[in-house]
Amino acid sequence: QVPGYTKGEQKSVLFASNKKHSVPSIKEQKVVVDELSNLKKNRKVYKQQPNSNIFFLADRTETLSECKNTLDELKKAHQELENSEKAKIKK
Amino acid sequence: MEPRRRRSPLSPVWGRPEHEKVVTGCQEKIQHWKKVESDYEALQERLQTLPDKLSYDIMVPFGPLAFMPGKLVHTNEITVLLGDNWFSKCSAKQAIELVEHRKKHVRKALDDLQKVMKNFESRAEFTEDLQKMSDAAGEYVDIREEIDDDSIETKGKYRTAHRPHSKPKASNVFEVDFPANGSDTKSMGRFQSEEELWARLEELERQEEILGELDRMPDAVEANGEDATSSEEEKDKETDVNGTCGAGDCITQGNFHNEVANSDLFVGQLNGSAYYHSDDEDDRGAGDNAVPTIFFSHTVEPKRVRINTGKNTTLKFSEKKEEAKRKRKNSSGNGHPTPELPNIKTPADIYRVFVDVVNGEYVPRKSILKSRSRENSVCSDTSENSAAEFDDRRGVQRSISCDEATQSDTSEGILEEEEEEQQQLPKKLPPSSGTAEAFSGTVIEKEPLSPSLIPHPVLAHPVLPTILERKSEELLSDAPEEPIKRISKFKAARMQQTQ
Numbered sequence: 001q002v003p004g005y006t007k008g009e010q011k012s013v014l015f016a017s018n019k020k021h022s023v024p025s026i027k028e029q030k031v032v033v034d035e036l037s038n039l040k041k042n043r044k045v046y047k048q049q050p051n052s053n054i055f056f057l058a059d060r061t062e063t064l065s066e067c068k069n070t071l072d073e074l075k076k077a078h079q080e081l082e083n084s085e086k087a088k089i090k091k
Numbered sequence: 092m093e094p095r096r097r098r099s100p101l102s103p104v105w106g107r108p109e110h111e112k113v114v115t116g117c118q119e120k121i122q123h124w125k126k127v128e129s130d131y132e133a134l135q136e137r138l139q140t141l142p143d144k145l146s147y148d149i150m151v152p153f154g155p156l157a158f159m160p161g162k163l164v165h166t167n168e169i170t171v172l173l174g175d176n177w178f179s180k181c182s183a184k185q186a187i188e189l190v191e192h193r194k195k196h197v198r199k200a201l202d203d204l205q206k207v208m209k210n211f212e213s214r215a216e217f218t219e220d221l222q223k224m225s226d227a228a229g230e231y232v233d234i235r236e237e238i239d240d241d242s243i244e245t246k247g248k249y250r251t252a253h254r255p256h257s258k259p260k261a262s263n264v265f266e267v268d269f270p271a272n273g274s275d276t277k278s279m280g281r282f283q284s285e286e287e288l289w290a291r292l293e294e295l296e297r298q299e300e301i302l303g304e305l306d307r308m309p310d311a312v313e314a315n316g317e318d319a320t321s322s323e324e325e326k327d328k329e330t331d332v333n334g335t336c337g338a339g340d341c342i343t344q345g346n347f348h349n350e351v352a353n354s355d356l357f358v359g360q361l362n363g364s365a366y367y368h369s370d371d372e373d374d375r376g377a378g379d380n381a382v383p384t385i386f387f388s389h390t391v392e393p394k395r396v397r398i399n400t401g402k403n404t405t406l407k408f409s410e411k412k413e414e415a416k417r418k419r420k421n422s423s424g425n426g427h428p429t430p431e432l433p434n435i436k437t438p439a440d441i442y443r444v445f446v447d448v449v450n451g452e453y454v455p456r457k458s459i460l461k462s463r464s465r466e467n468s469v470c471s472d473t474s475e476n477s478a479a480e481f482d483d484r485r486g487v488q489r490s491i492s493c494d495e496a497t498q499s500d501t502s503e504g505i506l507e508e509e510e511e512e513q514q515q516l517p518k519k520l521p522p523s524s525g526t527a528e529a530f531s532g533t534v535i536e537k538e539p540l541s542p543s544l545i546p547h548p549v550l551a552h553p554v555l556p557t558i559l560e561r562k563s564e565e566l567l568s569d570a571p572e573e574p575i576k577r578i579s580k581f582k583a584a585r586m587q588q589t590q
Contacts, residue, residue: 050129050134051134054163056148057147
């Protein structure tokens with residue numbers, strides 16, 4: 001756990017790196033969204049610059065919306081994959 | 092993904108694992124490059140928005156575990172790593188361009204990797220298909236070329252041993268003769284005169300024979316006549332064989348031929364394989380006299396070489412042979428042994444016969460073994476020579492050169508004597524002679540005549556002189572002389588000269 005300013009920042013990092021591994025990344029994304037939505041309003045949210053160790057201060061509501069969007073995308077992709085697999089099995 | 096899944100359950104094909112390895116390696120690399128690309132994209136994104144604000148609140152990493160709140164102030168001032176820890180300061184826009192440039196490179200690498208991956212995937216598919224085909228249908232045939240063992244053997248097949256009459260020996264003869272010739276040249280003049288001398292002697296002998304001075308049987312004369320003719324043939328043959336001999340050699344050769352003319356029958360028989368045909372003729376001629384023929388072949392033909400090396404010693408030997416032949420003939424004709432000659436009944440007698448007479452004294456030959464060894468080695472000239480013999484000869488040559496020096500000294504004195512003696516027609520026969528028992532009808536190759544051989548053959552074939560082994564010639568030539576009753580004066584003279 002990186003210092004306790006926010007929890008969401010780490011989740012976002014995970015989200016970025018695990019985009020393609022749908023199932024775990026979906027889970028993470030769910031956690032991130034959950035955390036962000038449960039944060040107090042005065043809390044600061046930092047977002048890590050990918051491939052570096054710097055965290056930029058980000059807007060909490062914006063981050064939450066971003067995370068929700070990505071979660072939706074991930075869910076969609078996951079759905080598609082499952083559908084295609086099912087179709088193959090049927091064939 | 093799909094094609095790989097299809098392939099995976101199939102049985103492994105050779106080469107396919109390698110292809111698979113390459114493909115998976117490519118995929119890993121592609122992954123890596125894609126990550127790099129995505130990083131660059133993120134960076135680019137950040138750079139694009141970075142100069143938008145004057146300052147940024149950030150958490151500054153303080154070691155791997157700690158962070159400090161901080162402010163990013165110089166938002167449009169970026170240091171770019173060029174490589175090897177060299178950095179350049181540039182604006183965000185320039186940095187974006189740089190990132191773009193690097194992304195190009197990354198994309199290129201990605202494309203290459205994709206191509207490689209496709210290539211190897213297709214290869215893997217091909218090998219897979221190949222295996223399928225080979226498994227499914229018998230269209231594909233194994234083509235093999237089997238190497239016959241025969242082809243290997245042929246090399247050895249054509250190798251044949253030298254035949255006894257084959258020519259290559261001539262070269263050997265030449266080899267041996269050449270050094271001997273050198274020493275001969277100094278005595279050339281003498282030999283020439285000698286040659287004439289011998290020719291004259293021969294003529295006289297023949298006249299003697301014709302006049303019946305020797306009380307020869309008429310058939311014996313006849314045989315002699317034929318001998319003369321056949322001897323001519325022999326001469327030719329000899330010259331043929333000796334064609335390679337040097338000029339100096341030829342002189343001695345002529346000398347030798349004279350002797351041959353006299354002793355042709357003997358020689359012919361002795362020579363065996365070398366003069367086989369002439370032997371036959373001789374025998375046929377002698378066949379009128381009911382002379383049994385003994386055919387044999389052996390490897391020995393010492394005469395030529397002896398002459399080459401030789402001077403006195405050679406003359407001596409051949410003379411003795413000749414004499415022996417004559418005596419034998421006589422004995423066959425008349426049947427009386429010559430009383431003067433000692434009977435050889437024991438080895439001691441042979442030794443006595445074998446001794447040289449110098450100034451009326453018996454002087455044992457010092458180099459009996461040497462001379463004989465020389466003969467032996469020399470013999471191989473016309474006949475088959477084994478490698479061992481060849482070596483022998485070489486060794487002998489060396490010794491000969493030494494011998495000649497000594498021999499020439501003694502021989503000169505003797506030669507002078509010879510001239511005088513020739514006029515006197517000395518009656519005394521050389522002590523070298525043998526009883527009838529001393530020679531046998533059997534020929535033993537390369538073994539000196541042993542006393543055990545003495546008893547049998549002459550009695551069995553009294554008419555024909557025994558055929559003797561070349562090797563043991565020295566001994567033999569002495570031994571067979573015994574039975575001869577009469578001898579030409581000239582012959583006797585020669586014999587004495589030789590001693």
